């Protein structure tokens with residue numbers, strides 16, 4: 001295994017105003033490989049003081065960066081896109097090393113990061129204002145857009161590169177500067193962005209990255225008046241906490257929170273397609289994505305056939321260390337994730353669930369891909385997000401029943417429907433209270449479409465033309481006495 005090139009992107013310091021630093025206290029945090037438990041390296045355990053300096057640097061740089069032309073920012077983003085493509089392999093290996101996902105998925109994630117950056121390099125030049133017909137003579141009313149200001153970005157460990165691409169891309173395209181706090185489990189893929197952005201020609205202070213105490217850094221990011229916007233991807237619980245903290249200074253917020261995705265398979269569905277979609281949407285990243293299928297509802301007529309095919313497909317998944325090219329199912333992120341997955345299985349089995357596949361830990365952070373039959377609405381996963389490789393199978397009789405069950409949740413991020421009836425597909429797409437609906441489609445993420453949730457799954461959209469709006473203020477200018 002050649003990690004030499006990856007090591008050029010492995011920085012064990014925080015990045016403020018174009019320079020690399022240790023924590024003020026010199027304290028560090030270990031970063032481990034979830035597949036082996038080995039320590040890969042350390043990162044600084046920074047806190048509020050370092051965060052304040054990073055915010056001040058971002059604020060200083062904003063004064064000039066926000067006045068650059070969209071063309072100039074677009075050109076730098078295109079260079080950044082080129083660097084991601086050029087170093088895809090090294091960045092993917094670094095990602096797998098700290099996150100655990102199979103290399104194929106890690107390569108896909110870096111490619112996706114590159115696509116987001118390219119998309120926003122294009123969007124940077126496609127921002128338009130309005131001239132509004134004036135209700136008074138001798139006046140002209142304009143609507144123009146202004147970058148929101150210093151953006152704080154807090155990101156999770158499940159997509160340590162692409163969750164940042166979705167925030168760095170539109171922020172820099174709009175003329176904002178950033179202070180970033182990645183998840184402690186996966187800091188290196190984030191710190192690599194500082195190297196890449198610097199090489200792309202973004203000025204010192206445009207992209208600052210801190211590692212360390214989530215509460216100390218998060219407290220400063222949400223409390224500091226120079227920060228104008230907080231963009232967060234993570235759990236609904238932490239998202240609510242951050243929303244409350246942001247309320248004091250009325251910061252703009254974008255929240256990509258948890259999900260509890262239903263996956264509905266109707267009697268008239270193409271079963272092979274449905275199984276393929278279920279595997280992709282359930283077991284990608286070992287079930288650790290916010291759009292992962294959480295509840296599979298199968299119409300009674302095809303229940304047994306679907307379950308047989310799904311079990312056969314699960315048996316084919318090759319489990320192992322992500323750096324092994326053959327592997328398609330890696331470890332969970334840490335021991336806590338294993339314990340939490342186990343708890344969902346035990347709860348279901350205690351309530352009458354039937355273990356069809358897996359159901360147990362495989363040593364270390366590995367947990368077998370699991371199918372549970374006879375799932376019922378009193379089981380924990382009917383309500384809570386699993387974030388692990390457990391596929392519960394519920395049955396239903398009618399279309400109305402399935403749609404009501406699917407909507408019976410506080411969440412509203414992604415949902416999936418498999419049917420060959422056009423009318424049914426339309427009715428489902430209309431009535432499902434979700435930000436993303438996959439009809440006969442289990443892999444729905446793309447930079448060109450809006451990603452985000454209804455209800456407690458979040459606020460705002462990432463990617464697409466809508467993804468820029470969250471980073472721009474709308475300013476109305478009235479020219480009088482013309």
Ligand code: ADP
Pocket residue numbers: 154155156157158181182183184214215217218219233234235236238239241242
């Ligand atoms: P997950 O369940 O995916 O780990 P979390 O919501 O716990 O999601 O974490 C997502 C990100 O939020 C991580 O970067 C984490 O360090 C950060 N985080 C966790 N708690 C807080 C907090 N109180 N304030 C700010 N950031 C936090």
